[in-house]
Amino acid sequence: MTADVLVIGESLIDIVQRADGTVTEVVGGSPANVAFGLARQGVAVRFHTALARDERGARIAARLTGEGVELAEASWSLAATSTALAEIAADGAAHYTFDLEWALPFIPRVGDATLVHVGSIAAFLEPGASVVEQVLAGTDALVSFDPNIRSALLPDRGEAVARFERLAAVADIVKLSDEDGSWLYPGATLAEVIAEVATRGPRLVVVTRGGAGALLHAAGVTVDVAAPVVRVQDTVGAGDTFMAALIRELLASPVVLEAPTVDRLTAIGAYAAAAAALTVQRIGADLPRAGEIVAALQA
Template sequence: MTHSVLCLGEAVIDFIPVQAEGGAAYRPCLGGSSYNVARALGRLGVPTEYGCAVSTDLFGDQFVAGLTESRVGQRFLQRLEAPSTLGFVSLDQAEPVYAFYDESAADRICEAMPSGLALAGVGALHFGSIALIREPTASAYETLFLREAGGTRLVSFDPNIRASLVRDEAGYRARIDRLLRAADIIKISGADLDWLFPEISHEAAAADWLRHRARVVVITHGKDGVSGWSRVSHAHAKAIPTEVVDTVGAGDSFMAGFLAGLHEENLLTPETLGHPSAAALHQALAYGQKVASATCARRGADSPWREQIAPGGE
């Protein structure tokens, strides 16, 4: 694939707890789900663009520098005179817990989305996380998502749910359900799936989405590995033991690694994604696990470079 992946969503300064002289402190790190996916893809050698708005403040400058350093294109990036979103992270539970401060933040108020003509050269769009909760940006992203679904570009989706931020639960659930039925590639954690559909088995949910538009569905299970389904194959990849520093950005790194694995197999196009073999699907899942494992061994969402990780998987 020579076309790029365009990642659309929030950019957040994650304040990660660290031990410092005199007690606990917080270290600011670049973050935000789609921002993390974009940087990880760029580091893995996949042609990547990032689309959102970031502030003109000092944090916005850091976001831009992070994209540049990770070789991510910025032709869809907007700079707005508005604050940056700040997220404070607690690591006391199995999954990170966040408190966001985003009133009138740049990545929350942007509504200008690229036209079809502007998307020339883009082969896939990736959406997810709190960008689909916070208005007015959430509605703008949904409109773009549904406009592109079923067209000439793949649409990738990771809900990456932050339930504590949801105020209109019925409306949010309805939105996520619409998007899950329209996406080509779905990656979702077992915990998110249980929150959305507690009465439905994971296998049944995957089968239902595959009866709609999905071509590949991936469900992650933490230490129990990850499973993937297409319309013709199924695969599972084990978790990779690692000395965990923190799990911030692990799911985003897996998402990037999985997309990069599909890219390596020349499967990241509407023409080629339809019928991946079990071996190819496993290869992409295992590569995603390697990228996620390497990220867990670092502080914050600091994903590895391509040359630091072997392609494919066991």
């Protein structure tokens, strides 16, 4: 299978502890969710991650390949598959505590992928982060980047901000949450965050704001896309769903990057917001299929 998208990043098992005391284990990791979400929307995707040949690693591989994700053989590189304790509050918000390793003993192969996506822990945690940066700096493919800041795992704050800015400079698309923006640029308004990121060179900058929707900015054009009003079960995977949907729409309509307009940015933002709204109505990172997203938009 020829992959339209190469996703590079961590995959892990989320040990989900809910407010009612129940505990379950589910496949997680921001890049893994993006790969899964792309495959569910019909995009050919190859995923280079770091797994161990243990029960949890097998479970992750089965979930991804079961949806059609091509798992790079070099992904089998760890002694134990990583985990994250996800504590879900009464309002559905998730707090994470991680036990993971991120290393890439083999450099990911971009091949003929149209777009390379990286995000979250994989972009910051050594020794794998330097390999990721090397790959992104050396490719002619489109690059999308979602920092998905996990401050507890980051090294020196100044070093993390510097790496974010270097990656933003080689990316075509940067998607971050309002919380990411506040961590990276304390005291800045969202407009100032967008302007700061845009000066690094990405063609599209997106800031998601949970239930308040998202801001999309390209070539001096900014749109504010509302989020559908829904009943939230939990927010696990919402940002990753938005990212996967955004990538899918950009691959389907590359003119959005070439000649952004209010209508074009609004259309891709509305699709991504509708996708995220479906995920938050479900328990866990149960990302939607393209048909479900289209139906939600039409409704």
